[in-house]
Amino acid sequence: MFDRCIYFNTTALARQLDRVWTVAFAPFDLTPPQGFMLRAVLARPGLLQSELADELKIARATATRGLDGLEAKGLVVRTKSSRDKRESLITPTAAAVEIKDALNAASAAVTKRLSGLFGAEVFAGFVDQAKAIAAKLE
């Protein structure tokens, strides 16, 4: 019905991809947003919370809630910056570091599978375009 609508088709695709990554991250007891947030923290330990929000392209308030969840699971720690007492530095715990490789591998496996399903060229091209369009909308 909304065949030519970028909003409709992008949001519908996002929901389907969410289901795919839900399965991939289930073994770690992490939802997709939690999994990606943790991966970001693991990739760049010590980021400020606001920088983390920027990396993930989410609102600061959403980062607050996401980190609350990861903290409750014992996967990340907030440390008040001594330089500026408003800021929080986010670091992964040992438990998080332990699953780092498996978590990244799980995501890579899904990516590889989908890439094969659609053709690597098409797949990469689509992702690039999504990124380019998002950049122009900023």
Added chain:
Amino acid sequence: MFDRCIYFNTTALARQLDRVWTVAFAPFDLTPPQGFMLRAVLARPGLLQSELADELKIARATATRGLDGLEAKGLVVRTKSSRDKRESLITPTAAAVEIKDALNAASAAVTKRLSGLFGAEVFAGFVDQAKAIAAKLE
């Protein structure tokens, strides 16, 4: 950070597009999901609720909530099917029919603007690919 990830880039783009359509539908006091649901009802009055959910690619439970909202705003009506008392037929009210053209025009205007911004070819190609990928994931 997740430059090559279809999940990350698609969901991030979806959030940005949501913001764009939020602005476009604000004059009607409708959120993007509400606006699209209403447009679907206006395009095909008398659809069963489950058919509507299929059209919009959302879960039945989500359709229930969305329709609750539109009904509360006096924009749609549920009618129990006489043939099968479980089913509900969804029809727009007069108030909804009144804004139909303006609502569709508002969405079309955004689409046109974005299409111009990215180039009509690229834009249409991206939407087609999103649809094709979603279809393969089903």
Added chain:
DNA sequence: TCATAATAGTTGCATATCTAACCACTGGAG
């Protein structure tokens, strides 16, 4: 120096979404 503006993070409130469990009804198989 001190008042004001800006910034980091949190909280409150609203919305959308899903899965699972449930209810009411329908339709077949015995």
Added chain:
DNA sequence: CTCCAGTGGTTAGATATGCAACTATTATGA
């Protein structure tokens, strides 16, 4: 005809997300 499986819709519970308003802290400028 009756019971049971399947189906349409709702409800319960969980998560993610955003904006706006708030608190605490820092920076600026008169």
